[in-house]
Amino acid sequence: MRLPAALAATTAAAWTLPALACHVPALAAALRVPRRAGGDGVALTFDDGPHPEGTPAALAALERAGAPATFFLVGEQVQRNPGLAAEITAAGHAIALHGFRHRNQLRLAPGVVREDLRRGAAAIEEATGVSPAIYRPPYGIFSACGLREVREAGYAPWLWSRWGRDWRADATPEGIAAKATEDLGPGDVVLLHDADHYSAGGSHRRTAAALPLILAAVHRRGLTAVRL
Secondary structure, rough: OOOOHHHHHHHHHHHHHHHHOOOOHHHHHHOOOOOOOOOOOOEEEEEEEOOOOHHHHHHHHHHHHHOOOOEEEOOOHHHOOHHHHHHHHHHOOOEEOOOOOOOOOOOHHHHHHHHHHHHHHHHHHHHHHHOOOEEEOOHOOOHHHHHHHHHHOOOOOOOOEEOOOOOOOOOOHHHHHHHHHHOOOOEEEEEOOOOOOOOOHHHHHHHHHHHHHHHHHHHHHOOOOOOO
């Protein structure tokens, strides 16, 4: 391989390597991107909202169970539904940043990531009065520069240790709950979605139906839901 080609391949590999962290726990640990929370609790987290139907359904299920959660909000959706974002905060749940637009970091230049973080946080702050402190990227994918920009902007990057794969068109409430709670234990972070803006249409309904099953499983295991 000629030197320029080898250099290009090495650069590309370095750029994309963090994207594997959501699937490779050892890599996430090496990059210092947490997948698990400390303590004995289980953190239920929701991406992609707020959503006019999915978010109220999730909030209602959480209220019935007396369970707190963490909502990773998308700035463009907050601007469309600012009242819902405020309701999440008023209900006592944690607010986190999922960017302004739902885009893969591997396709974004550093300056674009930086601006996306700024706009997303500004939208959340305007609607809720909360300045988010933690961030999870769309699709769980960090680029090398994206991870650097997140940290330089002062956000703690996060991933997850369990997921319900609830964004799929073939998902069922029972299947989502079974997948999300498989080997569930203290410190797990569960990824769910309260919106279908960027996933299969109607997926938020299946997540809402799965949530009581997930909360019941958390209770059966003697665990407690916590915020990140």
